[in-house]
Every structure is written in structure tokens, then in C-alpha cells.
Amino acid sequence: MSAALHATLQDIGPVLALILFGFLPNEVWRLVGLMLVHGLDEKSQIIVWVRAVATAMLAGVLAQLILSTSGPLASIPVSVRIGASVLGFAAFLIGKRSVFAGVLTGEAAILLGTYFLGT
Amino acid sequence: MKNPMSVEPADPPAHVAFQVFLDGIVAAVRSVFFYVLIGNYVGMGALAHEVGFSFWWMALSTVLIWAAPAQVILVSTLSTAALFEVALAVTLSSVRFLPMVAAILPTMRRPGVRQRDLILPMHLTAISVWVEGMRLLPLMPVERRIAFYNGLGTGLMSGAVIGGAVGFVLAAKLPPLLSAALLFFTPMAILMSSARNSRTLLDGLAFALGLVVGPVVAAQKIGLDLMWTGLIAGTMAYGVHRLREARRKCVS
Amino acid sequence: MSAELHSYLILIVIGFLPSEVWRWLGIALGRGLDEQSEIILWVRGVATALIAGVIARIVLIPPGALAGVPLPVRLAALAGGFLGFLLIRRSAFAGVVIGEGLLVLGALVFS
Numbered sequence: 001m002s003a004a005l006h007a008t009l010q011d012i013g014p015v016l017a018l019i020l021f022g023f024l025p026n027e028v029w030r031l032v033g034l035m036l037v038h039g040l041d042e043k044s045q046i047i048v049w050v051r052a053v054a055t056a057m058l059a060g061v062l063a064q065l066i067l068s069t070s071g072p073l074a075s076i077p078v079s080v081r082i083g084a085s086v087l088g089f090a091a092f093l094i095g096k097r098s099v100f101a102g103v104l105t106g107e108a109a110i111l112l113g114t115y116f117l118g119t
Numbered sequence: 120m121k122n123p124m125s126v127e128p129a130d131p132p133a134h135v136a137f138q139v140f141l142d143g144i145v146a147a148v149r150s151v152f153f154y155v156l157i158g159n160y161v162g163m164g165a166l167a168h169e170v171g172f173s174f175w176w177m178a179l180s181t182v183l184i185w186a187a188p189a190q191v192i193l194v195s196t197l198s199t200a201a202l203f204e205v206a207l208a209v210t211l212s213s214v215r216f217l218p219m220v221a222a223i224l225p226t227m228r229r230p231g232v233r234q235r236d237l238i239l240p241m242h243l244t245a246i247s248v249w250v251e252g253m254r255l256l257p258l259m260p261v262e263r264r265i266a267f268y269n270g271l272g273t274g275l276m277s278g279a280v281i282g283g284a285v286g287f288v289l290a291a292k293l294p295p296l297l298s299a300a301l302l303f304f305t306p307m308a309i310l311m312s313s314a315r316n317s318r319t320l321l322d323g324l325a326f327a328l329g330l331v332v333g334p335v336v337a338a339q340k341i342g343l344d345l346m347w348t349g350l351i352a353g354t355m356a357y358g359v360h361r362l363r364e365a366r367r368k369c370v371s
Numbered sequence: 372m373s374a375e376l377h378s379y380l381i382l383i384v385i386g387f388l389p390s391e392v393w394r395w396l397g398i399a400l401g402r403g404l405d406e407q408s409e410i411i412l413w414v415r416g417v418a419t420a421l422i423a424g425v426i427a428r429i430v431l432i433p434p435g436a437l438a439g440v441p442l443p444v445r446l447a448a449l450a451g452g453f454l455g456f457l458l459i460r461r462s463a464f465a466g467v468v469i470g471e472g473l474l475v476l477g478a479l480v481f482s
Contacts (some may be wrong), residue, residue: 012202014176021195021202023183025210027242033220034241038234158467169435180415195429208425211418218411264445275413298436300475303445306426307452307470312465313422328424329394334431337425349425353417360412 080113135267143172143270146255152247156275159187162304164286167194169302174287181280185245188212191305208345219249226256227264240265243272251275287313320331320358328352444477 012020031050066081068074073081088106095101139285147153162183172194180190191256196205220241227240244252248271255271256264290298317323332352337344405472429437437445452470459465 014172014197015179016182017202017205018183018193018288019195021197021206022180022189022209025206026184026186026189026213026216028210029213029216030220030244031242032222033217033244034237036217036221037224037228102276111222125378139441142437166429169437191429192422194426195434198400208421211414211421214411214414214418224415234434255476259383265438275449284434295436295439296478297474299440299472300479302433302435302437303440303471303472303474304467305446307467308430308448308463309422310453310468311456313419314453314466315461317419321412325419326423329420330427332420333424333427337428337431345421345424345428349421352420352423357419360416 069103076114077117080110080117084109084113136263139263139266140270140273143267144266144274144277145270146251147271147274150247150251150275152251153275153278156279157285158245158304159308160282161286161289162301162308162316163187163190164283164288165193165290165298166191166286166305168290169285169298170198171263174284177283177287178280181283182276184218185242185276185279187214188309191309193347200345201343204343204346206293208349211349215246216244220244223249223252223268227261227268231260232265236265240268240272242277243269245272247275248272249279252329268270285348296332312348319360319361324359325356328355340349392445440474440478441481444474444481448477 011077064075066085067078084106087109092098092102092107167180168174172180176303180193184193189212190210192208192295193205196208223244224237227237237289248268251271252268256268258265286301292300293301307333313326314323317326329348329352331356333344333348338350341347430449431442433440433445448470451473452466455469456463456466
């Protein structure tokens with residue numbers, strides 16, 4: 001994870017860096033100014049797009065956390081981590097979108113998985 | 120079917136809008152900011168070249184970002200700092216766009232203007248464009264303002280892009296001494312414009328403290344040094360400001 | 372800051388973005404002018420200090436050809452230019468000209 005966070009210019013290329021880390025953080029303020037003037041419209045296309053991008057980024061970060069090969073999770077086999085995430089999500093859905101059920105199941109799954117299948 | 124009694128200003132026809140757009144460009148070229156921008160961006164183009172970015176990258180950065188402090192931050196820190204830190208620094212440096220856009224966009228609005236018509240004026244807003252816009256827009260009927268502002272912004276941005284290109288090429292071709300002088304232009308220009316714009320103790324103090332705290336923090340090698348510099352020096356300056364305000368309230 | 376702390380920070384920042392920012396904006400707008408302007412002042416202070424840090428970085432760790440100019444010359448040119456600005460009716464033009472002139476002269480004399 002730290003490798004991803006400390007990603008540098010070489011890793012993602014100058015143009016992508018320009019857009020993600022130059023253009024976006026800069027434009028955000030102009031966009032918010034526009035929102036203020038034109039009204040905070042939750043359904044406006046810009047906000048919809050921003051939410052999509054932010055959600056995608058969040059998903060990416062989660063995927064990296066789950067799949068990372070360093071840090072405390074590294075000693076748990078990848079299959080166990082993925083399996084626990086899937087089970088946790090399934091429990092979330094079954095429990096009528098209960099976050100509590102999902103987290104509990106995921107935690108239990110990872111603990112049991114590590115105990116029985118881990119190194 | 121338009122109600123003949125309606126006083127709602129109509130959209131100007133396309134050829135008139137284009138004419139007004141051109142008027143905006145002319146106003147840009149006649150503005151003193153045009154030359155200040157070119158000067159600034161010549162220095163920035165040279166900086167981009169020396170740090171190692173490509174010609175088109177520099178041009179693209181001017182068009183996409185259109186903010187000198189953010190671009191200077193990008194050019195001077197992208198290759199050395201973590202991207203996360205760069206993004207935070209850029210975000211902080213551009214806060215002023217929020218009140219600027221919020222102040223000038225309403226002057227262009229009238230019933231019927233769609234949000235997407237305001238997107239270009241929004242993006243073109245930068246200090247020079249904004250200052251000239253605030254000065255010139257009130258002088259014309261509201262239905263012309265968007266086209267004019269777009270012309271103004273496009274004209275000024277074009278000057279900046281050209282300046283950046285010139286600076287970039289010059290840095291490659293000039294002898295080292297002149298090239299060094301060209302590079303030095305950016306810190307000088309930022310120093311002068313920050314000094315000129317600092318009308319309050321807070322601004323001046325924050326800047327001076329930043330100059331001092333910056334190298335000290337960087338020497339600690341803890342990473343995120345730009346952020347810490349901003350937070351430490353900025354909060355110190357703000358603290359002094361609050362103390363003075365409190366003391367003034369006690370006296371009065 | 373440790374790597375783990377970094378990851379949680381990113382999670383919080385990116386996780387909040389889609390929804391919270393807009394609500395906070397609404398609340399901030401609803402509050403009185405005083406609180407808002409104090410926050411704005413602080414942010415301005417931080418942003419100004421940050422830019423100053425960037426300048427210090429350029430002068431102290433210069434790229435390319437500027438590195439060939441000795442450090443004392445760079446610092447003196449910066450200070451001299453600023454002094455010129457102050458003395459000559461706060462003219463940015465004068466400041467830049469003086470600073471550049473000092474740099475070129477200093478570089479010629481001292482290297």
C-alpha cells in the first residue's frame with residue numbers, strides 16, 4: 001500500500017499525473033464555485049460524474065488493500081482475503097444490506113481462514 | 120413564441136456572439152495582464168524544460184490548469200514528491216477560485232442560461248481574467264457577457280500558452296547564464312506578485328514564515344514537507360492575526 | 372506518518388468525497404459570515420505559506436542552469452530584488468529587473 005501511496009511520476013506517466021493531480025484538485029474549486037452560483041444540484045451531471053470517479057477510486061484503494069503484499073495482511077493468503085471479502089459482502093446482502101452483518105462475517109471468515117489455512 | 124412584451128434579453132445570434140468573443144480577445148491583448156502573463160509563463164516554460172517535462176505537456180498544463188501557482192507546484196514537485204502530497208498542495212493553492220467564480224459568474228447569468236454555458240467561463244477564470252472581467256463586464260449588456268468573458272479568457276490563456284512555449288524553447292537554446300536568469304524569473308515573479316497582493320499582516324507574515332519554515336521542514340526529511348510548511352507557517356501567521364484581533368477588541 | 376496511517380487517511384478522504392462534502396458545504400453556507408471568513412483566512416494563510424515554501428525550494432534546490440549560480444548569489448539576488456520592490460514604489464517590474472540584474476552580475480563575477 002505504501003508503494004501505491006508513494007507512487008511517483010514514473011509509475012503513472014506525466015499526462016495522467018497532470019490530469020489527476022494537477023487538473024482535478026485545481027478545478028474542484030472552480031466547480032464548487034459554479035455549484036454555489038447555479039445551485040447545489042445533486043442530480044447535475046458534473047456531480048454524478050464526480051461521485052462515479054470518487055467511488056471508483058475508493059474501490060481501487062480497497063482492492064489494493066485487500067490484495068497488498070506488504071503490511072499486516074501479507075501473512076494471510078490472498079485466497080483467504082478474497083474469500084473473506086466475498087463472504088462478508090454476501091452476508092451484507094443476505095442480512096438486508098446490514099453493514100454489521102457484513103463486517104462481522106468478514107472478520108470471522110478471515111480469522112477462521114487464517115487459523116485453518118494460513119501460514 | 121416569444122411574448123413581445125417580455126423584457127428577457129434574448130441570446131445574441133451566433134455571428135454577433137462570435138463578434139463579441141473577438142472583442143473579448145482584443146480586450147485581452149490590450150490588457151497589461153497579457154504581458155505580465157507572458158512574462159510569468161516564459162519563466163515557467165523554462166522551468167518545465169529544465170525539470171524535464173515535454174513541450175506539449177507544458178502547453179497542456181496551461182490549458183488544463185490555468186493557474187500559475189498550481190503549475191509551479193506541479194512542475195517543481197511532481198518528480199520528487201509523492202503524488203498524494205502534490206495533489207494536496209495544488210488543492211490548497213487554488214482555494215481562491217471558489218470565491219472568484221462565485222463572484223463573477225452571477226454577473227453573466229440571466230433567466231434561461233444553462234449550467235453548461237457557464238462551464239467555459241468557469242474554467243477560464245484566473246486572477247487576470249477575473250480582474251479584467253470584473254472591470255469590463257458591467258460596461259456591457261448582460262446577454263453579451265458570457266461570449267466576451269470567454270474571449271477575454273481565451274485571449275489571456277493563449278498569451279500564456281505562447282509564453283510558455285517561448286520560455287521552453289529559449290531554455291533549451293540559451294547559454295547557461297541567460298538560462299539561469301530565465302529560471303530565476305519564476306521565483307522572482309511569484310515573490311513580487313505575492314508581496315504586492317499582500318495587503319494584510321496575515322498575508323505578508325504567512326509568506327515570510329513560509330520562506331523560513333520551508334527549508335527547515337525540508338531538512339527534517341519527514342516527507343510531505345510542503346504540507347507541513349503550509350500548515351505550520353500558515354497557522355502561525357493566522358495565530359498572530361487572531362491575537363491582534365483579540366487585542367484590538369479589548370481596547371475598543 | 373506511517374504507511375498504514377497514510378492508507379486510512381486516503382480511505383477517509385476519498386470515502387467522504389462523494390457525499391459529505393456537499394452536505395458540509397450546505398452547512399457552511401448556512402452558518403454566519405464570521406466563522407466562514409475565519410476559516411477562509413486560515414486557509415489563505417496556509418496556501419500563502421505553501422507557495423513561499425515552493426519558492427524557497429526553487430531557490431535552494433534549483434533545477435538546470437540555475438544550479439550553476441552560487442547559492443549566496445541566488446539569495447542575494449532574491450533579497451535585493453525584493454528590496455528594490457519595496458523601495459521603488461512597490462513596483463513588481465523594478466523588483467524583477469533588479470533581482471535578475473543582480474543574479475546575472477553575481478553569476479558573472481563569482482563563477
